[in-house]
Amino acid sequence: MSQVCDDLIAFLDEAASPFHAVSGLARRLEQAGFQHLQRLDETAFEPGAGYFVTANDSSIIAFRAGSARPEDGLRMIGAHTDSPNLSVKPHPVKTRSGVVQLGVDVYGGALLNPWFDRDLSLAGRVSFVDADGNLQSRLVDFRRPVAFIPSLAIHLDREANKNRSINPQTDILPILSGVSEGDSEGMDFSDLLAQQLRQQYEDCESARVLDFELSLYDCQGARRVGLDQAFLASARLDNLLSCHAGLMALLAADSAHWSLLVCNDHEEVGSASAVGAQGPMLMDVLDAIAGSAPISRRLREQSLMLSVDNAHAVHPNFADRHDDAHGPVLNRGPVVKINRNQRYATSGEGSALMRLLAERAGVPLQHFVVRTDLGCGSTIGPITAAETGIPTVDLGVPTLGMHSIRELAGCADVDHLSGLLTAFYNRVA
């Protein structure tokens, strides 16, 4: 059994929100000797040493300083920390029909049907005033089933298997608790969060909660499935699988050249935010590494970025949704994603380099082009390429059920991707 896959499973279970993903990545980086920088200026980067910065607790950039000059180019890997989910509204509590429910928003392009009939929990970041009157934020994770969205029984909707649609405002409010008869007040959600803070942190005894960013998640953890255990079923494979593979590769990278990993929040909602791929975070780090702003044209030209995000595997029940010559299969290697209309950033030269790299790394490679009569998704690749001017290749592991509460990838592909990314950092090609 692959150690990389075991650590990925542990990471997926820990990373219930983008905040928890960044904290899990940061902890692994610190364990490997990477230094958490609070400021980018005034730091002299030692060749071979590792550094990282975070923003909003939900985006992170880590890099290993190389012996070569930054002008000789950086090898960069990008991924995203967020996944589609149900996010709790600011005034969420609704008391009706004998239960307390939570008002939720849909974050990103979530597939809504799979959220019904699951044991759900809550995780995210809570902001509060502490005993000294200071504003603070901490991560919370209830780590137990505290919510549930029951389906409407088929007896009450005979058309359910043919044409049931979901109204996100009215149909997917989770039940949080029961209400005792005569109790019209319901529940104070801030009190509930303060209680959770006290449970998790000794110094939060008198925390007064002011606000929060919380999302629901499925309590069922990541696990290998299939008679031959060939597949990995989990929430948030898109795109925590890639964040984790990038991290594994960075930890294994040699220090001849500079290697960098950027994991941004907000990809699922378009990346246009202070800490998203369209924000200034990556350019700030590149400026600091280059010691000049803007970075030199030579640094741009010599650098290369792999934007790693999951690719649609061909679904055996719906094989006609793929172009018949470009249908990636689970466990047959990472997928280079190509779209001539620049929904993906991969050029012919970039794709050719990936073929050579995969060949030399002994990793199988597949290719994806969307059907010409279907719209193409996008990812951080084209955005980062446009922001930095650095050539970029889009690739990722083939995945089924993308944006469902539980997605499916191939265990062998986890190792294939880590191998390919390590070879990329170490300039095997």
Ligand SMILES: [Zn+2]
């Ligand atoms: Zn993605």
